[in-house]
Amino acid sequence: MPAPIDKLQSSFVFSQSSLQDYVDCQRRFQLRYIQQRAWPAVEAEPAMDNEHFMQRGLQFHQMAHQYWLGVPKEKIAGQVKGDKILSRWWKNFAGSKGFEERNFQNQKPFPEISLSAPIGDFRIMAKYDLLVIQPEGKAIIFDWKTSRKRPKREWLIHRLQSRVYPYLLVQAGAQLNEGEPFKPEQIEMIYWYTDFPDQLARIPYSPKQFDEDQAYLARLISEIQSMGEGEAPLTEDERRCRFCVYRSLCNRGVEAGPLEEAEGDWEAEGGFELELGFEHIAEIEY
Amino acid sequence: MPSIANQLTPDQISIIEAPLDAKIFLEGHAGTGKTTVGVERILTLLEAGIPGNQMLLLVPQRTLAAPYYEALRSPTTTAGGAVTVLTIGGLAKRMVELFWPLISAEAGFANPNRPPTFLTLETAQYNMAHLVRPLLDQGFFESITIERNRLYSQILDNLSKAAVVGFPHTEISQKLKSAWSGEPGQAHIYDDAQHCANLFRTYCLEHNLLDFSLQIEVFRNHLWPAPVCHEYLLENYRHLVADNVEENAPVTHDLLQAWLPELESGLLIHDLEAGYRRFTGADPQTMYELKDYCDQQVTFSESFSASDEVLNFGYAIAQSLLPEDESGPFKIDDVPFPIHHSPLDSTRYYPQMLDWIVEQIALLIEDGVPPGEIVVLSSYLSDALRFSLTERLDELGIPTYSHRPSRSLREEPATQTLLTLAALAHPHWGLPPSKFDLAYAFIQAIAGLDLVRAQLLTDIVYQKRNGRLSPFDQIKPETQERITYKLGNLYEKLRLWLDAYIQEPPEELDHFFNRLFGEMLSQPGFGFHADYDAGEVTANLIESVRKFRWAVGESLEAEGIPLGKEYLQMVDDGVIAAQYLYRWQTQIEDAVFLAPAYTFLMRNRSVEYQFWLDIGSRGWYERIRQPLTHPYVLSRHWDLHRPWTDADEYDASRDSLHRLVLGLIRRCRRGIFLGLSELGEQGYEHKGLLLKAIDRALRSAGKEE
Numbered sequence: 001m002p003a004p005i006d007k008l009q010s011s012f013v014f015s016q017s018s019l020q021d022y023v024d025c026q027r028r029f030q031l032r033y034i035q036q037r038a039w040p041a042v043e044a045e046p047a048m049d050n051e052h053f054m055q056r057g058l059q060f061h062q063m064a065h066q067y068w069l070g071v072p073k074e075k076i077a078g079q080v081k082g083d084k085i086l087s088r089w090w091k092n093f094a095g096s097k098g099f100e101e102r103n104f105q106n107q108k109p110f111p112e113i114s115l116s117a118p119i120g121d122f123r124i125m126a127k128y129d130l131l132v133i134q135p136e137g138k139a140i141i142f143d144w145k146t147s148r149k150r151p152k153r154e155w156l157i158h159r160l161q162s163r164v165y166p167y168l169l170v171q172a173g174a175q176l177n178e179g180e181p182f183k184p185e186q187i188e189m190i191y192w193y194t195d196f197p198d199q200l201a202r203i204p205y206s207p208k209q210f211d212e213d214q215a216y217l218a219r220l221i222s223e224i225q226s227m228g229e230g231e232a233p234l235t236e237d238e239r240r241c242r243f244c245v246y247r248s249l250c251n252r253g254v255e256a257g258p259l260e261e262a263e264g265d266w267e268a269e270g271g272f273e274l275e276l277g278f279e280h281i282a283e284i285e286y
Numbered sequence: 287m288p289s290i291a292n293q294l295t296p297d298q299i300s301i302i303e304a305p306l307d308a309k310i311f312l313e314g315h316a317g318t319g320k321t322t323v324g325v326e327r328i329l330t331l332l333e334a335g336i337p338g339n340q341m342l343l344l345v346p347q348r349t350l351a352a353p354y355y356e357a358l359r360s361p362t363t364t365a366g367g368a369v370t371v372l373t374i375g376g377l378a379k380r381m382v383e384l385f386w387p388l389i390s391a392e393a394g395f396a397n398p399n400r401p402p403t404f405l406t407l408e409t410a411q412y413n414m415a416h417l418v419r420p421l422l423d424q425g426f427f428e429s430i431t432i433e434r435n436r437l438y439s440q441i442l443d444n445l446s447k448a449a450v451v452g453f454p455h456t457e458i459s460q461k462l463k464s465a466w467s468g469e470p471g472q473a474h475i476y477d478d479a480q481h482c483a484n485l486f487r488t489y490c491l492e493h494n495l496l497d498f499s500l501q502i503e504v505f506r507n508h509l510w511p512a513p514v515c516h517e518y519l520l521e522n523y524r525h526l527v528a529d530n531v532e533e534n535a536p537v538t539h540d541l542l543q544a545w546l547p548e549l550e551s552g553l554l555i556h557d558l559e560a561g562y563r564r565f566t567g568a569d570p571q572t573m574y575e576l577k578d579y580c581d582q583q584v585t586f587s588e589s590f591s592a593s594d595e596v597l598n599f600g601y602a603i604a605q606s607l608l609p610e611d612e613s614g615p616f617k618i619d620d621v622p623f624p625i626h627h628s629p630l631d632s633t634r635y636y637p638q639m640l641d642w643i644v645e646q647i648a649l650l651i652e653d654g655v656p657p658g659e660i661v662v663l664s665s666y667l668s669d670a671l672r673f674s675l676t677e678r679l680d681e682l683g684i685p686t687y688s689h690r691p692s693r694s695l696r697e698e699p700a701t702q703t704l705l706t707l708a709a710l711a712h713p714h715w716g717l718p719p720s721k722f723d724l725a726y727a728f729i730q731a732i733a734g735l736d737l738v739r740a741q742l743l744t745d746i747v748y749q750k751r752n753g754r755l756s757p758f759d760q761i762k763p764e765t766q767e768r769i770t771y772k773l774g775n776l777y778e779k780l781r782l783w784l785d786a787y788i789q790e791p792p793e794e795l796d797h798f799f800n801r802l803f804g805e806m807l808s809q810p811g812f813g814f815h816a817d818y819d820a821g822e823v824t825a826n827l828i829e830s831v832r833k834f835r836w837a838v839g840e841s842l843e844a845e846g847i848p849l850g851k852e853y854l855q856m857v858d859d860g861v862i863a864a865q866y867l868y869r870w871q872t873q874i875e876d877a878v879f880l881a882p883a884y885t886f887l888m889r890n891r892s893v894e895y896q897f898w899l900d901i902g903s904r905g906w907y908e909r910i911r912q913p914l915t916h917p918y919v920l921s922r923h924w925d926l927h928r929p930w931t932d933a934d935e936y937d938a939s940r941d942s943l944h945r946l947v948l949g950l951i952r953r954c955r956r957g958i959f960l961g962l963s964e965l966g967e968q969g970y971e972h973k974g975l976l977l978k979a980i981d982r983a984l985r986s987a988g989k990e991e
Contacts, residue, residue: 038826078398175337256804
């Protein structure tokens with residue numbers, strides 16, 4: 001068995017989900033990323049519904065990727081004939097005027113692209129579902145969301161994903177923009193919900209937000225770097241523990257919470273977003 | 287990361303800073319700074335503005351990418367797109383996933399509109415077992431004695447060989463039979479193996495299952511030629527660095543031949559004298575053809591790793607092994623060999639040799655050698671050997687880590703506990719656990735419960751006949767007191783939990799384990815609480831069950847066989863959970879590394895001191911007995927109808943030992959400690975080729991009596 005690790009390894013690569021974990025619960029971050037503890041409790045009930053939910057999410061992301069690579073729509077649709085939910089999601093996606101091929105004729109779509117940049121003594125990385133660079137230089141970050149609930153915009157704005165993705169595009173996107181770094185005001189993030197195809201959540205970026213994010217992320221990483229070897233504090237919001245696999249380790253409950261209640265932010269909570277590292281990029285597509 | 291620019295040689299710099307469209311073939315022995323060039327070349331391309339997402343690093347095995355990962359993760363590396371790091375298997379799987387709807391029908395899959403299922407080694411073995419078991423009853427393979435799971439894995443291995451070498455899988459038996467030089471009557475086992483391979487391939491196509499061999503074949507035959515996939519690869523990966531190309535199989539070399547002319551730049555790195563993965567199809571010979579596809583060929587010869595003394599020792603052994611080979615730079619200088627060996631008079635027995643090794647390691651560390659600069663290498667690292675060494679070194683406070691490729695999941699106490707409780711919770715499977723197994727499970731499950739109390743409790747509460755547990759309060763008060771109320775209370779919680787589970791429709795086995803672990807065993811008072819090892823083992827078991835369910839769940843359901851029951855029986859048969867990989871282990875930075883020699887080589891790092899354990903063992907060079915497959919005969923270079931003889935076997939052994947010794951030597955900076963005992967780990971006397979070669983080398987150099 002690997003010996004316990006007390007400090008974050010210098011080769012650690014931050015992502016929006018690891019930072020979100022830290023913000024939500026420092027102990028969870030410590031167990032998951034510093035000590036790398038496997039603790040296989042149920043995440044949400046019913047377990048099988050949760051599994052299907054995650055699998056569909058993965059499959060949808062793959063289908064969207066196939067679409068951008070030029071696999072014909074009908075061939076993609078053929079894969080999900082027996083699954084009503086996936087078929088509905090795909091119908092919503094394929095039927096959405098916003099994603100029609102002709103709309104992208106003069107634009108550069110980059111599906112499933114990963115960017116990384118230095119931050120303090122570490123690096124930060126993100127894998128974008130779709131980046132679109134428009135002729136006038138505007139960059140749009142699309143993120144597919146498969147949750148049944150559509151959270152409020154205010155909630156989304158404060159998620160680490162909404163801060164890390166545009167920030168990183170400014171820091172690491174120059175190669176996608178003729179060698180010129182994107183200006184924050186050129187960037188917009190759009191969350192597209194498979195069950196709410198017309199209700200896009202648009203979050204424009206700005207120089208002010210970029211400055212705030214830069215300072216905020218640097219502070220978070222500096223805090224994490226200075227974490228001691230002792231047990232990190234547990235979250236004060238015990239509702240989170242119902243959907244955390246470490247709950248038994250922290251004496252914070254026995255049974256997992258219901259998926260229905262978790263779903264609103266389940267994806268962003270790390271429910272199916274896989275933690276990204278360079279080595280994972282090699283093995284895992286989504 | 288400190289800049290290494292001022293440590294680079296002019297030769298290295300000329301490759302690193304070569305034009306952005308250069309295609310270079312770089313070769314040299316281990317330790318000559320080739321991988322450093324590979325890493326720096328990627329960093330230079332990034333700094334020159336080449337997007338990382340247009341670069342592909344191809345390695346034969348993930349461990350060999352470690353120096354690249356380290357550099358790419360460094361905060362000093364340029365911001366931008368991420369470099370893709372893949373093995374050929376990873377590339378094939380990724381392409382199959384992405385372009386499945388385009389090629390599934392033409393590749394012959396019966397349900398092209400349904401998604402593919404990728405088989406792990408374990409689930410492939412299970413499916414093979416499912417098909418082959420009835421044939422064994424009909425007399426297949428009756429003339430050979432072999433464990434069943436080894437039989438299944440060798441048939442799978444033949445399919446993989448056909449895929450990576452690039453011949454139709456239907457020609458396996460023809461090739462093997464034509465090289466057979468034993469009793470003619472025995473050759474029919476190859477027909478049996480062929481029949482099973484054909485059956486398996488047909489079954490996979492019918493059920494959208496893809497083992498490693500089919501992933502490679504689909505990629506090679508259907509995806510690479512498909513315009514959409516081909517364009518995707520060409521557009522996305524414009525720059526290639528391929529390290530350790532000699533460890534790849536011919537099909538990878540074919541792919542690189544086709545790809546190189548279309549790439550903007552390429553750097554192929556060849557480790558001379560390597561080719562350690564021949565058993566997986568590695569083919570240094572086909573690799574050499576790649577040289578012609580590069581504009582520039584460079585050879586490095588200056589060693590940055592091994593000292594002249596160490597190299598001299600290596601050359602002496604190499605010369606002793608292959609005296610007829612006059613191509614090597616073998617020169618026996620009159621310098622002392624930097625070696626030490628265990629004293630023959632006091633290390634007759636294997637444990638005595640281990641004591642000597644531990645003593646020498648302690649002395650080195652006392653002299654200031656960092657533990658991370660020491661490796662202990664053996665031909666095979668058994669659990670017993672790993673335990674013996676770790677215990678001895680632990681006692682002296684010397685940190686160690688080991689990375690055996692695999693270890694048995696089913697032998698872990700946590701696994702046994704979970705499987706026993708699963709059998710108890712599913713009485714309809716008809717697999718009630720024995721009292722012994724249940725008592726053992728109670729000891730693991732309930733913290734503080736000792737063997738005596740566990741047996742007493744089991745004897746009273748468990749009736750194997752109906753597989754049920756009775757309540758604790760039905761036990762006589764004096765016995766309750768003896769077991770203790772605290773432990774009784776925990777038992778009762780577990781019993782009630784199991785009882786409640788039995789009342790409901792059964793869950794999938796992996797979900798059952800998730801729940802049992804989270805709601806019971808890892809809760810305060812229970813045995814897995816804060817036990818991270820148990821958490822790790824449970825996670826691995828759950829992963830194994832889940833992949834099993836995804837691969838065969840539907841077929842079993844159609845046959846009316848409970849998946850959980852089948853899984854438990856397959857564990858018992860040794861077909862699954864027999865081995866598994868630990869999650870990617872974090873290397874402890876300063877600890878003595880214990881490993882099989884080839885595992886060390888595939889990490890491609892050098893150290894100050896190496897300990898070679900049990901140098902008399904034949905395991906250093908002999909192939910594992912594989913009656914149904916053959917890495918040499920199934921290679922691209924074996925002539926059909928040429929028999930494989932004992933002389934060929936001897937030559938192959940000698941050649942692989944020669945490569946191994948030179949590979950080790952070139953990764954050693956200061957000295958080698960040779961552990962030998964008269965009697966080996968199994969208690970037999972042995973004097974293998976390595977021992978003899980070292981002996982001859984020492985005598986001819988006049989350095990030893």
